Amino acid sequence: MADQSIFSKFSEWFEQPFVQNTVVVMGVVGIAAVIWMGSKNEQWRIAFQRFRRDRIGIFAGVIIAIYLLIGALEIIRIPSKEGQSTSALGWIFRSVPQERSYSAPFGKIQLGQDGEYAAALASGDPVKIKAAERYRVVGTHLLGTNALGNDTLVETLRACKTALLLGGVTSVIYIVLGTLLGLAAGYFRRWVDDVITYVYSTLASIPQILLLVSMLLVLGKGILPMAIALGITMWVDLCRLIRGETMRQAERTYVTAARALGQSTWNILIRHLLPNVMHLVLIKFVLGFSGIVLAEAILSYLGVGSPIGTPSWGVMIDGARNEFSREPLVWWNLTAATTALFGLVLSLNLLGDALRRAFDPKRS
């Protein structure tokens, strides 16, 4: 169509199997690079030694790794018949049957008119009808199916992708913005600091959820617009932290020494100051990730989040609004989505806390 927005063009490009697989590879490479670079930093090495003894932190890390793996499986696309492609997760669950509508966990409930139910209707026996009314064995869906007959467990796992992609893209946007602006504000001071502080104070004074909703109404629905909107609102906190830390570090002798030796400003910022504030970025990244996942759920619940067809925990929770007034109660969609959401957010917070403890200079 003629007025296709830049975002839909982007998402079209993004949907290509090649791009998707590249994203996964880049993600893995990125994580490896952070660990490798961290291993060269004295402070990070000490922190890692401490982190190894933190059992809760390790546990949370393992849980997050599982989420990452599932998300990666959904992002990885493998070619299927006739030029189409399916996600690796979809391929694993390819034999899960599609139902007509709701069915309960362990496959006992389905609304519909066919099979046993129709037979019970024909028999005219009210007891039989009552029994068969919505209780018809239709296979084994561990967590039942949703209104459109899709398996809830598969949908819940697939929604990891949305959460991780959004978290990843948003993090890239706000970490780059926040770190660079924070470094600049803390190191250059004066008018640079004034301008940056003015901008983030202004942003921070607007209620975040209102700002997000209004930006999404302008940008339209989709993962990328959501990432941009979240990125614009989230850099403020990080920027403030980095600015303070940079101010502190810039007064220290190693910076003065570097300046006396004639190092360029760029070198001082990137080679000396950045590694010394990087732990803040790491902690903020992990804690902020849970905030992003929650924000996605909230925005989808408000109807401005994930677009139609995107598996998302927020969309599942939103759908439960009507499901909770049904008889029999359809509880499995809400339960599955909130459990998955809870697991990821809790693990992220625990890991974030563990990292903060590990990097805490007071303990050394």
Added chain:
Amino acid sequence: MFNGITRALCLLATLLLASCDNDPHPKALVEHGRDGGAPLVRYTYQTEAPRSLDPQEAYDQMSRRVLEPVYDCLLEYHPFKTDPYELMPCMLEAMPGKQAAADGGVTYLCRLKKGIFFHDDPCFPGGKGREVTAADVRYTWQRIADPKTECPVLSSLWEYLVGMKGANEAAQKNGGKFDYAAPFPAFEVVDSHTFKVHLMKPYPQIIYWMAMHFTCPVAREAVEFYDGEKHDGKRRERFKWHPVGTGPFRYVHEKSDHDNNFRLVRNERYITTKFPTEGWEPKRDSACRPLAGKPLPIIDEVQIRILREPTPAWLLTKQGYLDSFGVSTDAYTTVVTATHELTPELIARGVSLEKDVDVSTFYTSINMDDPLLGKNKKLRQALACATDAATQNEIFFNGVREVAQQIIPPGFAGFRKDYRNPMSFDLARAKQLIAEAGYPGGIDPKTGRPLELVLDTSASGSDQRMMTEFEQKCFEKLGIKVSVIENTFAKKIEKEDKGNFQISSLTGWGADYPDPENFFMLFYSKNFPPEGKNISRYNSAEFDKLYEQMATMDPSPERLAIAYKMVDMLNDDCPIILTNHKAFYSLVQPWAPRTHNNMMLEGGIKYLWLDPALREKKRAEWNR
């Protein structure tokens, strides 16, 4: 001393408790019924507040529900005859007489009943309502043309009424001031109770307009008293919240507030209509027979509440405090079983269930100007055959709605009961059709990749979102790829008006009047947006010819044959994909049996009856 206070407090508490009971309704305004006994009060509710009670301005169902019992029309729908719908005189003595006029025009001669009075209101001298005359009807029709009124149907009427457009344009030129004294050629007053309506060309559907609230006579005094310059300096509400009508019920302005509750009381001077003596369905015989020929309205007072949330309405119904209840999806499974019957508990209570099929049709529009879909009939047919309307109805509407086989809803001339849409759901056939369309397996042979289509929707709320997803999945079963664009409602309308879409989901049309022409005009090539509502941009010379022919014909077997042919053409050409006709269940309390069943009739409350003694008894039982 203390003792005295305690005693006084005890006494007060006892008094307060004694004055308490469960009844959420205020005391009736009418003291006696027609027979001198207790007044018959009907308690009803609606889910949204009306937007306007001005008959020339209001256009939504919620407004009509409050407005139509207050204002009578020239004609009205027969309360029982819905298959097909039938009109009968209301304020007129008889149905309008049709005469051919010079230069191809038509004239309708109408005679008002004598002795119809406006409701008493301070706008009349001495506060007493005066008799309705032909001059009032003329004023009302002029008011439709007045740009200040912003009547939503003016552009439909000026196509046919002589000089209507001219009068409107003259007022526009005059700075928006309509000259009510100027000649108004559409309308001719013959004597105090007789008038003629002049049409430029034959238009038999004009009689339906005479049964719509837009043409309900209003009093010039009332409009000028509440909206005009004739203020006495005191603050006064606008005319749209101060209806002064001629109908069976009088609006009690002092006791109503237009956000929460409305009070209507019986118009003592009402003589316009009586309960019909025949025509009801056999199953309503016991309820209707005793009322035959009785003066209307039967009940003395109506209390309408606005209950925006579904739960309180259901709870009040369960306690016996509402006289009927439109079954919401929330309450659905506690009221209706999977076999579409009332639950045994409710049957034991004596409650009954009524199903009403609305005069509307929902469908998905295909843009015929689209270079891909517009030129490929087989592709459109494949999409139509892939749409599983029955399952959609089952999942999203509990199977209550009627799967649409034709654009015309039930009860309309041209509706065929046993007709089956040749392009209804059949996946095997759809796959074959898409292969014949040039895309075997949904694959575009030019690119070797799945054919891509764009579906526009306005998804507000999870239900609509899932419905769109359902439709997307239906189409994708053909092997094609369908991407969905979610719009705000206003944006979707804008796109439809501009033709900036490929497929537009969740569109529909609610009938203005029960004639197939009202639906066929949606596909007439001269009705492209923004003037008309042909959002599919269907352009067929043959269809246009048939439309022009049938639009001006009087009902006849030939006209029916044309209507059948037009339905067949639409189903074969698939500019739209039919889904359903809206329908809903209502619970009817044992003390207030349904005595009419007409979806075109919002003012039908005057035909209703109730048994207050039985209501008292049941309420006591249910609230124990």
